[in-house]
Amino acid sequence: MEWEVVIGLEIHAQLATRSKIFSGASTAYGAEPNTQACAIDLGMPGVLPVLNKEAVRMAAKFGLAVGSRVSNRSVFARKNYFYPDLPKGYQISQFELPIVEGGQLEIQVEGEDARVIAITRAHLEEDAGKSLHEDFQGSTGVDLNRAGTPLLEIVSEPDMRSAKEAVAYMKKIHSLVQYLEICDGNMQEGSFRCDANVSIRPKGQGKLGTRSEIKNLNSFRFVERAINFEVERQIDMIEGGGKVVQETRLYDSDKDETRSMRSKEEAFDYRYFPDPDLLPVELDKAYIEAVRDTLPELPDEKKARFMAELGLAEYEAGVLTASRELADYFEEAAKIAGDDARRTANWVMGDLLGALNKAGKEIADSPVSAMWLGGMLQRINDHTISGKIAKQVFECMWNGEGDADSVIEAKGLRQMTDSGEIETIIDEIIASNPGQLEQYRAGKNKLFGFFVGQVMKATQGKANPAQVNQLLKQKLA
């Protein structure tokens, strides 16, 4: 039997506000336990939530960026369940009337056609605290610093058909929220994570199979591996005569498997109802248009512009717009370099990303700034150095020896452009290689390269290759 995989993602993006969604406590990561949990976050008696303006603006911004309808009226609801990391015994979320409805994104898996993934909705809610299960004999410790951090839960339609597509979609959203500056995207710190709803069905069948929900995936690699494991498990289950049960599962990255989170508790009954402490959020047209005006150039727009204006190939434009930092880096470098954006693109995608990758660094931590790289490329363009020498200059810059001009100066790497000086060297080389000269003149054309090599060697690579070619042709004729 040929199986079709059906995946929907619920992505949780922590919004990059300074304070929490319903309180004035800080959202900064990494504080001592419970030092950023105020009375409201702790669900103390009598305290009340007041909604953060920025969280609303950021949600609206996301909605507009994916072509959603930003609701002029949305409502907060209570989702009721008991858990130690949920202080009030309910999570304030949105249920029937979310702030963002509809929308879509185009994704592309390498080597496949682009596909459109529909977004069902995105709603605002508060994050829970953290339970720490180690270190306390027989007890679990609860840290509520994270409780009340604003989350945007972005729910997709079950439109993805492979783990790779799920990853591509998640990466696309990850890039987008950073472009929009509404989430720092830090997956190690849990700022960006997802739940994956996975089911399978016989190819061609319309009805969806029973799904399982894999909770709390916090890396792209885990998303891919967890989904692949889950798909295999479901296929084995059905082909072995069993049935998939609807349940919540947890991915164990050490064992690379998912396992059931079945508890002894009853099936959940969240008893959603409108939170009486909060009134409906109303956003008028003027507000929504004002938010729209603040939208930055989005990845797809930027990609199109890089292709149209800078002459980049689709692949190059795609790589360079994958993150806002990289795109900004490239653009700044290209602007300084002056002309030939494709040369800048090649340098960024090749030497720079290669070196970063090797060093395990992010673009933001690059030892070679966009200004330095652009400065170096300017020196290639104005023939101060050759492309080959540039490799050496780049390495020096990477090692912290200063910008291109200082490296060129200090190491004397300036290209030789005085034709008289080059001619003298050529004359010497011709004189000391009479045999080769004879053979060349007898028609062995490929010896031209030999002479070029000799000249470059004698000038330590500093001679302008084009000039050398031209002069050699004259002298050897």
Next chain:
Amino acid sequence: MSVDQSDITKVALLARLKIDEADIPQYVDNLSNILGLVEQMSEVNTDDVVPMAHPLDAAQRLRADEVTETDQRDSFQALAPEVESGLYLVPKVIE
């Protein structure tokens, strides 16, 4: 509408309330009576009525995104039954 013992057990579980077996019949009685009182609602036609969740038809006021709270862990945790290293402790939760 009346409730039975299993409803009481289910609701007590959802609400995390320990109810003595012996008290269940009384809860069955009380809740059935209250629901009997509530039953009058069903006689009213509310087809075109918009539900009213708040007495005032107002919109949510929004707060500026500013950090206004300071660390009060010590005073808050003085109220807690069990804490260690700044954490609230509960019996081990197995995930």
Next chain:
Amino acid sequence: MHTKTISQLSAALRSGEVSSVELTTLFLDRIKQHNPALNCFISITEAQALEAAAVADQRLTAGNGAPLTGVPIAHKDIFCTQGVKTTCGSRMLDNFIAPYESTCTARFRDAGAVMLGKTNMDEFAMGSSNETSYYGAVKNPWDQGRVPGGSSGGSVSAVAARLAPAATGTDTGGSIRQPAALCGLTGLKPTYGRVSRFGMIAFASSLDQAGPVTYSAEDAALMMNVMAGFDERDSTSVEREVPDYSANLDNGIEGLKIGLPKEYFGEGLDDSIARVIDAAVKEYEALGAVVKEISLPNTGLAVPIYYVVAPAECSTNLSRFDGVRFGHRCDDPQDLFDLYTRSRGEGFGAEVKRRIMIGTYVLSAGYYDAYYLKAQKIRRLISEDFRAAFEKVDVIMGPTTPSTAFKLGEKADDPVTMYLSDIYTIAVNMAGLPAASIPAGFVDGLPVGLQVIGNYFDESRLLNVAHKYQQATDWHLQLPKEFQ
């Protein structure tokens, strides 16, 4: 001195006739003398009170006292008061020393009022008789074999017995007006959103509203001048100018249009109470008001929907009491589930558990539409009834309660009968309107309250209407014998 209104006490303090320390001591002594019998107070904050009184005296001497500076008052134990035990009448919070101050009590503190203590109440404000308190029932000063009403029974009993000249209360379905009626006091439930709910322990968030319990409308105005106002920490608090509630008390009420809802005078109302209310209405006519019959057709549905909406909200408001961060925790929990169920099972009393159960039931899967959503729709109908009525009349009048104070224990085992005693007060909370109960007479030596309902944010008019009546009558000045 203890029989004076706060308006009179305020004047006496300013003139130097009495000091705040003297007044405070006087009331503390009365509390010590009578509280053992009446059980009005859960906490008596003697040391803090005397300290605050001394500060108030300095302020008064320096000539920068506000109207309530130095005036002793009592607060319902539902308001969080920093550094002072705040129990909400529950075993759950028997050990809870609030680490912050409610906006309402902070405003009184800042105005220089002196807190005498925290008053007894039905547990989490759920009750109409003050019998559900973990700290025991409160007695009615007019007849100590009877209930004072609830849930603000401690506040009302304390003021009626002159153990405090005024107090705060809260009203979710009648919890200020019903006990005020049963104890012969003036009680005002303001418009929803008029007084901040921050730091006031929530029962039903869309219904709860704090208000004053006083001898007179004039005193209620002084209290409202302090309590009312916008608070950025309460999203449901209304950003709207606060009038001087004392300014219009003496305005004439000639031509005032009074609506009498026919539904408030039908089956279930004691004849003797009806006679008292009729007499009060006649008094208003004598003062120049015009009376017309109106209809609030959905009146009978107010109690049923209340017992969906209020329990639904309370069932989740009370989920935070889980034995983890504060409040009662059971001994030796075996696991997390045991911790939750036993802490909550032990910490909450029977009525609270009943309401949590009802609320959980009506919100649970399969029942939400039939109960909760249906109730919210009828809530709109009830609200529309009032809206239509206020197009024709300025205020609505009727009895506050269907009978006078009942005997202790009389209705304790029958929740539904108890619930029906709030039949005239509940609709007002559903609509969010302001309403007052004012003393209008006696039946067999027990006080009867007249309810006056106003339009949204029309508290000034309510107080004016009540004040004019109190100028013409002396029901509000009657004192229970033992406490004169």
